[in-house]
Amino acid sequence: MDSTPKIDIHCHILPDWDDGPDTLEQSLAMCERAVQSGLETVVATPHIGREFRGRECDSPGISQAVAQLQNELAARQIPLQIVPGGEILMGTVDLFARLPADKALSYAHKGKFALIESPFAAWPDFGMQIVNLLQNKGITPILAHPERYIDVQKDPKTLEKEVLQGALLQITAGALTGEMGRANRNCALQLLKNGWVSFISSDAHNTSHALPADCVNEVKKLLGERAAHTIFVENPRKMLEGARVFPVSADTNDDEDDEAPNEAPRGFLRRLFGK
Numbered sequence: 001m002d003s004t005p006k007i008d009i010h011c012h013i014l015p016d017w018d019d020g021p022d023t024l025e026q027s028l029a030m031c032e033r034a035v036q037s038g039l040e041t042v043v044a045t046p047h048i049g050r051e052f053r054g055r056e057c058d059s060p061g062i063s064q065a066v067a068q069l070q071n072e073l074a075a076r077q078i079p080l081q082i083v084p085g086g087e088i089l090m091g092t093v094d095l096f097a098r099l100p101a102d103k104a105l106s107y108a109h110k111g112k113f114a115l116i117e118s119p120f121a122a123w124p125d126f127g128m129q130i131v132n133l134l135q136n137k138g139i140t141p142i143l144a145h146p147e148r149y150i151d152v153q154k155d156p157k158t159l160e161k162e163v164l165q166g167a168l169l170q171i172t173a174g175a176l177t178g179e180m181g182r183a184n185r186n187c188a189l190q191l192l193k194n195g196w197v198s199f200i201s202s203d204a205h206n207t208s209h210a211l212p213a214d215c216v217n218e219v220k221k222l223l224g225e226r227a228a229h230t231i232f233v234e235n236p237r238k239m240l241e242g243a244r245v246f247p248v249s250a251d252t253n254d255d256e257d258d259e260a261p262n263e264a265p266r267g268f269l270r271r272l273f274g275k
């Protein structure tokens, strides 16, 4: 089973936009590195609701910036597709109020999934409110890098309500490789063991951050071949298609091959309903 990641769903790859690359050349270097790792698609997820380079980052202009980078890639025959997205700062409720009409705030502009991050070093008290607000609008929230939040590191169950409510977790490749410190790594491993993680992506801002391909083997060892394939290959593809996505549990002996493609994995239902 080839689990080489083809889609990176969280990356700051647009030049001169947020705290990602300063120049087009730096951005292209990130793109070339992504291709070398086996990636075919990178979602540009610039920060939205935060200030960088003397301006408040917002959704207008992201499509154009993505198209410009795509043109530069075509001119250099670099085989990488850039898809628009954004990483929305929680707390800026007016941003969420604009969804789903402002599709530029959502993944691939489909109004189905939105990537959100906490404004603090911790998971905020109002986190569940934001999850509910998005779900009431038909949007599945994807929580960016939960392993970096101090209260989640202390007790991963901090996010249990959100996960059971249907929020999806995206952990960062660099947390698993250890480049972000022991606390991040331990928390990421625990979230994976809990069967709560749906995605692993780079959150790269330059060419030094770990890529999803760097931690495929570790996830295979931890959860099994099938689970790794779901996290690295199937879930990112389904998400960009706007299909349903579930958290991924470790492979079990009662093989899930006979399940319908969009059925919730048994492990997830078992945790939800005790079956």
Ligand SMILES: [Fe+2]
Pocket: 010, 011, 012, 087, 144, 203
């Ligand atoms: Fe990010």
